[in-house]
Amino acid sequence: MSVKIDRSKCIYCGGCVSVCPSNALDLKETRVECDPEKCVNCSVCVKFCPMGAISLNKKDK
Numbered sequence: 015m016s017v018k019i020d021r022s023k024c025i026y027c028g029g030c031v032s033v034c035p036s037n038a039l040d041l042k043e044t045r046v047e048c049d050p051e052k053c054v055n056c057s058v059c060v061k062f063c064p065m066g067a068i069s070l071n072k073k074d075k
């Protein structure tokens with residue numbers, strides 16, 4: 015599973031990387047990446063993101 019990260023909204027605060035219980039998110043130089051092998055669609059990052067940049071990937075359900 016994975017989340018979608020809107021790069022035009024993300025300010026690279028790194029918060030989602032810290033709150034993800036599965037360590038699925040990684041802050042890269044120019045973007046935040048979600049590892050689909052690790053993500054469990056818990057939506058903790060979606061609720062956390064101050065910019066509303068993260069959404070769940072519906073097709074993963």
Ligand code: SF4
Binds near residue numbers: 026027029062063066
């Ligand atoms: S919490 Fe939101 S704004 Fe912050 S790095 Fe993650 S996606 Fe970007």
Ligand code: SF4
Binds near residue numbers: 017035052054058
């Ligand atoms: S939905 Fe949950 S497991 Fe997936 S990236 Fe967000 S916080 Fe991590």
